Amino acid sequence: LLLLDIGLLAGASQRDIGALVGIDAFMVVTGLVATLTKVVVARYAFWTISTISMVFLLYYLVAVFGEAVSDADEDTRSTFNALRNIILVTWAIYPVAWLVGTEGLALTGLYGETLL
Numbered sequence: 001l002l003l004l005d006i007g008l009l010a011g012a013s014q015r016d017i018g019a020l021v022g023i024d025a026f027m028v029v030t031g032l033v034a035t036l037t038k039v040v041v042a043r044y045a046f047w048t049i050s051t052i053s054m055v056f057l058l059y060y061l062v063a064v065f066g067e068a069v070s071d072a073d074e075d076t077r078s079t080f081n082a083l084r085n086i087i088l089v090t091w092a093i094y095p096v097a098w099l100v101g102t103e104g105l106a107l108t109g110l111y112g113e114t115l116l
Helices: 002-010 014-036 040-069 074-100 110-115
Strands: none
Touching: 002 014, 002 040, 002 074, 014 040, 014 074, 040 074, 074 110
């Protein structure tokens, strides 16, 4: 819903919004598989696939939606840029938190992972 909302704000096409939501669904499913899988190699393989998907998603958000919002008025562009930057920063933390947390390398305990 977050990506749908920011896509509608940007004035992106339904095709572009659908593509971004599809990439997001793929990222979530592969991340879920990484968390639920007991085989260590498979866990990190699915984490890698999920993280690569997230990089594509964030790039798509910047490039495609950024181009779509370029024709909008200044207030819309400003709001879009602020929301996009919040998504970029907060979503970039998640794979690092997974990797160092209890699901990944267990470098931090549950409380540290929750704090991240």
